Amino acid sequence: MVELKGKGVSGGIAIGKLAFVKRDEISVKRTRIENTQKEMERFETAKEISKEQLQSLYEKAVKEVGESSAQIFAIHQALMDDPDYNDSVDNIIHSQCLNAEYAVAVTSDNFADMFAAMEDEYMRERAADIRDISNRIMRNLQQSQEEQSQTEEKHIICADDLAPSETVQMDKSKVLAFCTKFGSSNSHTAILARTMNLPAVIGLGEELLAEYNGKEAIVDGSTGTIYIEPEQKMLEEMRRQQQAQEHRKELLKELKGKENVTLNGQKIKVFANVGGLSDIGQVLANDAGGIGLFRSEFLYLESSDYPSEETQFSTYRQILEKMAGKKVIIRTLDIGADKQIDYFHLDKEENPALGFRAIRICLTRPEIFKTQLRALYRASVYGNLGIMFPMIISLEEIHKIKQVVSEVKEELKAEGLPLKEDVELGIMIETPAAVMVSDMLAKEVDFFSVGTNDLTQYTLAIDRQNPKLESFCDTHHPALLRMIEFAADNAHKHGAWIGICGELGGDLELTEQFLAMGIDELSVSPSLVLPLREKIRSTDMTTYETAEKKLRLNS
Template identity: 50%
Template sequence: MYNQKKTLYTEDGDILNEKHRNLTLKGTTANKGIAFGKISFLKRVASEFDKVKIRSINAECERFEKARQHAITQLSALYEASLEKLGEQNAVLFQIHQMMLDDPDYVSSINEVIRKEKANAEYAVHKVALRFEKQFLEMDNDYMRGRASDVIDISRRINEILMMHAGKIKSKGISFESDGPVILATDDLAPSETVQLDQHTVTGIITTKGSDRSHTAIFARTMGIPTVVCIGSKLTKRYEGKFAIIDANTGTVYIDPDEETILKFNEIKKTDDAQHSHLEEFRGVPTKTRSGRKIRLYANSGSLSDIDLVKASDAEGIGLFRSEYIYLQSKDYPTEDEQFEIYKEVLKGMGDKKVIIRTLDIGADKTAEYFMLKPEDNPAMGLRAIRLCLSNRALFKTQLRALYRASVYGNLSIMVPMITSVEEVTETKKIIEAVKKELTEQHLEFKDEVEFGIMIETPAAALISDELAPYVDFFSIGTNDLTQFTLAADRQNADLVKYLNPYHHSVVRLIEMTIQNGHAAGIWVGICGELASDEHFLGKLIQLGIDEMSVVPSSVLTLRAKIASLG
């Protein structure tokens, strides 16, 4: 029946479009785009396991151990396979999963259930997974809460392997009905499930739960799959096999759309595809505004394996190389020579193009066990980045030595994150001078003049940017942290998303202040946070006088085209 606003509902309470009587479901956009296909619900092997009495405890523990080792091997292969598809900064999640499978508490807890309850390994794994999930979800730290889905993912993997070994299933993983293009529907997707998807078969993803900031959403964006999440209980299996259209630009799913709606979205998709083809016209041309003002358009990178993606994107250089991923991939502190080889290959790979390498930014949501950092109530404001480096100078010197040794192989710039004071900059420069003196005494080659910059990602740094500018060659504004610190809203907390407004006047004023103070001191100013990729804010950044932008590789041509249309 109709309500006063003439909105038509089905018996189940779903909204029908007034004009065309199209059934629509609303959710949250995780990755924009238009997709067509039949809805197919994801099928998994059993997720709950009955308790079965076992005859031999030792044999069952050994069975679990074999499955665990098998899972670690799978994850190692998945990491390698994901590098090209997802990039290093996303693929590293599968290395984190490997480390979780090696966690002594997790392993001993499963063995304890097997021994104490004389229970089968599948039951023990499932029981411990639920216990760990509950513990993670109850933690105050958002990064740790995010590990809840990871422990379920790794536990599901072990149980699939156990069932395969027992002959209960023939193959592991996910399945769904596939007769032509498919819109995959599910409660949520684990990262390991998302990366398995065939992009030629799965044209779109819709979920009842999830978040536009989840690993799955990030993976979907990287893979270019239109995705709508958080549809809720309206998305049910009664839609299995129904033809649907995802309008992920508005977060709308059309079920059994009429011909007029299909034609409409076919035209929208054609326009989107044509726009993509139009972008190729901007490959190989300088990034300039209509008035001829040059903007340096660089790409972000997390590893040596990302270099091909950066080069394919036609970026003019690397504006942010996240060196912390070298540490996150390692089981112990990477040596000077190990780091040197990576930096050298990155610089050689980029030829004469600029490569800005950010020094270690471990802490907050990025950490490795061997650092043995103390638990913090608010790690984002704790011992991280430059604070960690200055409190462990041997660690810092090792990285700086590797960087300067690699400098002879390309066009290196170094920048330091999370600066809050002039003293942090001067202390860093003293360490650099000490490193250069050591290298000279050891007759090791390096470039003496390496461009040195800092990240402006705290309100403190922005407010004293006039005092900081004389000590550096450039500023790079990190808008993600600058926004969360300015607005006192943890960006890892999904409940605070509405408060994380990067367009807030306070954030914009700090950006403007930083640019003005940088230019007054004769240095260039760049931006490398998510705001750099925001087409809607691009005009404002150009107006404010930004000199450089570093974005995800997939955004380079889009932004170059947009910049060319601006005055």
């Protein structure tokens, strides 16, 4: 098996045989000609034919990939009419008495070189456009046909680079994926592949050897990897992933825009967990109802110093705007334990999971906390924000937090900055302490969100990172489920709503139990949103009672 790494520019998995695009090298001879007028006419005719071809490519592309992607072929026609380009051809034919093919080849090289030497990466890539239009004119001068693949089977198309015209001309029913040695993510091929929903990996380099032609391969467009002559194990794994992707695509078609409601009419919200701005596309693509957990740590982890209020404000604002009015719950800084940041200069601890982390840092160093809260409240006017505080164990902490929150709001108002008064405030339920006093906490906040990962480790006294303990770790331990139920009852008794944002929220074996507890929201990784929706929509809670009894008897 050979593994090659490139850059994935269009996601998805394809499995099939590799086929290299054959190009007949256009060989151009330099010949002296007598009748320069006639030679110019040959050039003009070839150019007109070329423009007609581009026009029909344009029309084909409009139908297949839409107007905006098709426009490239209209622009290529404009390139052929460029006066400097035409003057150069005219000049070589007339003053040097040379043939049209040679005149076009030289002109093409000169203009392509000019673009290739430009500083701007986008402009450098335009050299490929110049070569593409010039090759077309030369082919028409020689009246040679463009190579069309004649194979019946579907293939993974490989090439040094693909011109947009080549990409569009391919018979789409025979293409599984694109792989190129060169190219960039701005290239038309990358854009077209994304529009056509085909996996594409570019920049594989010279290691993409011509001798691989016809060999079986796997293309993984999301990781940018191709596996040539894959091992059986790899093949099975990728087939499984491919099926999961297909399944998700079908689910999406079927379930997009549908409600999360059980057969007997019980509704629950399904939100997504997010770790950065770039995940938002996945949240929307998978049709999540909102963001149940936005981990703000990435802002601090990606930075070499404390991120400023402006940086944070602009990020939060972008998230809220992208989510366009859907609920976005942002969790304040949760570092310490397994997430360390140098510039915080935190002391080494014997027992970091039980140490100086999350809200404990924020309440000890209010300047860090205030900067984040100011940015959050300033962003609040751009959407539907909720703020959530991690690692809570006591009522006193909530009082302290609320004190800081009201200071921040007063400050912003005094500065005349707009903010939303009724931003929902919630806490993570991830310590047994918070569960046991959840009746007191629920009176003070708008919502709870159960962090099942930490709650599991603190309840079972099991370190999640220790593989030796795996056999002792029962993630469905009745102690844990009772804790969640206890917190849910207290939340509802005191007018708060409750969600689950830990890994357990996406555990389809527990969905019925969570519905039975009356959990209001489940926040899961974006790829689990639709499978969870499917599970909810096929559940009938009227027949659930017996199973619930079984759980209670067992426990």
